Amino acid sequence: xxxxxxxxxxxxxxxxxxxxxxxxxxxxVVCFIFAIIVLNxxxxxxxxxxxxxxxxxxxxxxxxxxxxxxxxxxxAIEVKKIIRKETLAYQSLNLFVELKVFIILLxxxxxxxxxxxxxxxxxxxxxxxxGFLIFFKxxxxxYYIITLVCTLAIWLLFRFFLNVRL
Numbered sequence: 623x624x625x626x627x628x629x630x631x632x633x634x635x636x637x638x639x640x641x642x643x644x645x646x647x648x649x650x651v652v653c654f655i656f657a658i659i660v661l662n663x664x665x666x667x668x669x670x671x672x673x674x675x676x677x678x679x680x681x682x683x684x685x686x687x688x689x690x691x692x693x694x695x696x697x698a699i700e701v702k703k704i705i706r707k708e709t710l711a712y713q714s715l716n717l718f719v720e721l722k723v724f725i726i727l728l729x730x731x732x733x734x735x736x737x738x739x740x741x742x743x744x745x746x747x748x749x750x751x752x753g754f755l756i757f758f759k760x761x762x763x764x765y766y767i768i769t770l771v772c773t774l775a776i777w778l779l780f781r782f783f784l785n786v787r788l
Contacts, residue, residue: 636717
C-alpha cells in the first residue's frame with residue numbers, strides 16, 4: 623500500500639467520524655477555564671502597583687471576572703434545559719476537517735520555529751509556501767518555482783532596497 627492509498631483510507635475513515643457536542647455548554651466550560659488560566663497568568667506578566675487603586679491588572683481582571691460570570695450563567699441555562707429535557711443547540715465537528723486545520727496550524731508553528739531558530743525569514747517563508755502547495759496537492763512544478771521566486775524577490779526587496787531585516 624503506497625502513501626496515496628494510505629492517505630485516501632485515512633480520509634475515508636475520518637470523513638465518516640463526527641463529534642457532536644452541546645455548543646453553549648462547551649463554550650461556557652471553555653471560556654470559564656480560559657478565564658481562570660488568564661487570571662492566574664496576569665500577575666506574572668503585568669506588574670501591579672501597590673500605590674494605585676487601579677493599575678494595569680484592573681481591566682484584565684475585571685474582564686476575566688465578567689467572562690467567568692457569563693460562563694456560569696450560560697452553563698446554568700444549559701443545565702436548566704437539560705433538567706427540563708428541552709433541546710440544546712448542538713454543533714458537529716468533522717474529524718477530517720479538523721485534521722486539515724491542525725496541519726495548517728502545524729505549518730504555522732514550523733514557520734515560526736524556522737524563523738526563530740534560523741533568524742532567516744527566507745527559509746521559513748519558503749518552507750511555509752511550499753508546505754501549503756503540498757497541502758493543497760498542487761502538481762504543477764512551475765507553481766513551486768513561482769512561489770520560491772516570489773518569496774526570494776520579497777526577501778530581496780525588503781532586505782536590500784528597503785533595508786528591513788526580516
